[in-house]
Amino acid sequence: MATVTEYDTIAAISTPPGEGAISIVRLSGDQAVALANHVFKGANLTKVASHTIHYGHIVDPRDQQEMDEVMVSVMLAPKTFTREDVVEINCHGGIVATNRILQLLLAVGARMAEPGEFTKRAFLNGRIDLTQAESVMDLIRAKTDQAMKVALNQLDGNLQHLIKNLRQEILQVLAQVEVNIDYPEYDEEQLTAQMLREKAIQVEHEIDQLLATANQGKILREGLATAIIGRPNVGKSSLLNYLLHEDKAIVTDVAGTTRDVLEEYVNVQGVPLKLIDTAGIHDTNDKVEKIGVARSKKALSEADLVILVLDASEALTKEDRQLLDLTAQQKRMIVLNKADLTSQITPATLAALGVTEDPIVASVKTKVGLTKIETEIKTLFFGGIENQQKDILVSNNRQIGLLQQARASLQQVLAGLNQGLPVDLVQIDMTTCWDKLGEITGESAPDELITQLFSQFCLGK
Numbered sequence: 375m376a377t378v379t380e381y382d383t384i385a386a387i388s389t390p391p392g393e394g395a396i397s398i399v400r401l402s403g404d405q406a407v408a409l410a411n412h413v414f415k416g417a418n419l420t421k422v423a424s425h426t427i428h429y430g431h432i433v434d435p436r437d438q439q440e441m442d443e444v445m446v447s448v449m450l451a452p453k454t455f456t457r458e459d460v461v462e463i464n465c466h467g468g469i470v471a472t473n474r475i476l477q478l479l480l481a482v483g484a485r486m487a488e489p490g491e492f493t494k495r496a497f498l499n500g501r502i503d504l505t506q507a508e509s510v511m512d513l514i515r516a517k518t519d520q521a522m523k524v525a526l527n528q529l530d531g532n533l534q535h536l537i538k539n540l541r542q543e544i545l546q547v548l549a550q551v552e553v554n555i556d557y558p559e560y561d562e563e564q565l566t567a568q569m570l571r572e573k574a575i576q577v578e579h580e581i582d583q584l585l586a587t588a589n590q591g592k593i594l595r596e597g598l599a600t601a602i603i604g605r606p607n608v609g610k611s612s613l614l615n616y617l618l619h620e621d622k623a624i625v626t627d628v629a630g631t632t633r634d635v636l637e638e639y640v641n642v643q644g645v646p647l648k649l650i651d652t653a654g655i656h657d658t659n660d661k662v663e664k665i666g667v668a669r670s671k672k673a674l675s676e677a678d679l680v681i682l683v684l685d686a687s688e689a690l691t692k693e694d695r696q697l698l699d700l701t702a703q704q705k706r707m708i709v710l711n712k713a714d715l716t717s718q719i720t721p722a723t724l725a726a727l728g729v730t731e732d733p734i735v736a737s738v739k740t741k742v743g744l745t746k747i748e749t750e751i752k753t754l755f756f757g758g759i760e761n762q763q764k765d766i767l768v769s770n771n772r773q774i775g776l777l778q779q780a781r782a783s784l785q786q787v788l789a790g791l792n793q794g795l796p797v798d799l800v801q802i803d804m805t806t807c808w809d810k811l812g813e814i815t816g817e818s819a820p821d822e823l824i825t826q827l828f829s830q831f832c833l834g835k
């Protein structure tokens with residue numbers, strides 16, 4: 375029962391709460407097999423071969439009461455999920471039965487795992503790095519095929535290896551600087567500065583390439599934030615319902631029907647969208663509507679894509695013009711809705727106002743132009759992210775933030791060299807870069823960060 379650590383033995387239910395055919399209670403640690411064996415009637419689990427599964431019953435050793443009929447998997451360190459001894463009890467699904475088994479394990483000496491603690495141990499025991507741990511969570515939360523692909527890719531360690539290589543290169547140049555400092559000669563100083571400069575430029579370039587994939591990664595993970603905006607009653611909620619293929623939002627002929635922001639995830643032609651229906655934007659004295667309008671404006675400012683809906687059956691209003699101005703700098707699509715009625719606004723009307731995009735003439739009511747809206751979403755999406763599906767994508771804010779910090783310290787290196795600062799000062803910024811990259815993989819991450827990060831995981835993971 376050789377384990378690589380001295381951590382205590384933890385237990386948790388690893389399947390979602392609720393009724394199901396089977397639930398899994400998982401144990402990890404030195405005492406996993408002994409504790410499981412203590413409550414198990416069947417084979418002697420302390421004697422079985424690793425990676426075997428056994429039929430039997432869970433029996434409370436205190437009163438010999440039989441609790442459940444189960445299958446128990448025994449996986450001995452180090453080739454396990456945590457690199458510790460792992461036992462998984464496959465019991466009958468059901469909240470009460472599963473909880474009773476967990477309680478029994480706690481009663482005989484296991485400790486209730488914290489959220490993410492199994493994965494944390496896999497990290498602490500060196501099986502995975504932080505980027506892989508984070509990808510486990512991304513995998514669970516993935517809402518689209520692409521998001522899942524990105525997560526699997528990161529779980530395979532591709533980002534980790536790239537970061538590790540960058541750190542290795544920085545380390546080599548830092549080591550060389552040390553040697554040069556030990557033998558200070560004028561030429562050496564020149565040479566060292568040159569070396570630092572070249573490396574800083576090269577690493578900065580690679581970080582830039584990674585960051586360039588960040589936006590795409592974030593969109594795949596969270597969905598392209600798409601705000602449907604327009605003044606009241608133009609058909610925003612009708613369009614949302616169409617795109618969702620579901621009557622989610624309330625639609626009426628009363629202006630001001632939608633009063634709050636409504637968010638829904640949907641896949642439009644392979645593009646993951648976080649669709650945001652908003653309250654019609656206009657000047658109002660209504661207390662509730664006012665708040666709704668403020669929220670609409672916030673959603674608008676945070677959106678990756680804006681769908682601006684105009685009611686083509688009415689002449690362009692002052693509010694329409696304001697919205698056209700307000701969204702001019704954003705990636706947007708203009709929809710001239712209610713084309714089934716007599717049109718007062720045409721594409722030419724907008725072109726005359728200096729609008730460069732071609733509006734989509736549509737009617738949500740008679741289902742005209744709707745496919746075109748969907749196709750345009752796809753075009754705008756891939757247009758914006760250059761459809762160069764790179765293998766490695768940085769997708770979470772923690773990683774992006776650290777890459778930006780690493781990049782900033784490289785710029786400090788270059789600035790310092792340009793100002794002719796002594797090499798040993800420049801060296802400090804280079805070391806900061808190395809540290810920041812190390813935080814991404816967890817090699818130089820502070821304890822609090824690790825604790826905080828894993829606490830966001832779900833229980834039993």
Ligand SMILES: Nc1nc2c(c(=O)[nH]1)N(C=O)[C@@H](CNc1ccc(C(=O)N[C@@H](CCC(=O)O)C(=O)O)cc1)CN2
Nearest residue numbers: 388398400447449452453454455456457462501510835
């Ligand atoms: N029953 C069960 N199913 C599960 C999991 C689990 O923990 N239990 N997993 C939980 O997420 C996922 C599988 N992930 C795993 C990842 C690594 C190892 C593991 O034992 N790795 C060792 C040895 C690999 C080998 O035998 O070659 C290692 O990497 O050293 C196990 C599961 C999904 N399915």
Ligand SMILES: Nc1nc2c(ncn2[C@@H]2O[C@H](COP(=O)(O)OP(=O)(O)OP(=O)(O)O)[C@@H](O)[C@H]2O)c(=O)[nH]1
Nearest residue numbers: 606607608609610611612630631632654737738739
């Ligand atoms: N004729 C016609 N009516 C439409 C069309 N699209 C929506 N409507 C109608 O316009 C009215 C307003 O639609 P909504 O979808 O509630 O409009 P909204 O923009 O969400 O309105 P607020 O939430 O009040 O800002 C409803 O009576 C819809 O049935 C269309 O293409 N043609």
Ligand SMILES: [Mg+2]
Nearest residue numbers: 610611631632
């Ligand atoms: Mg509405």
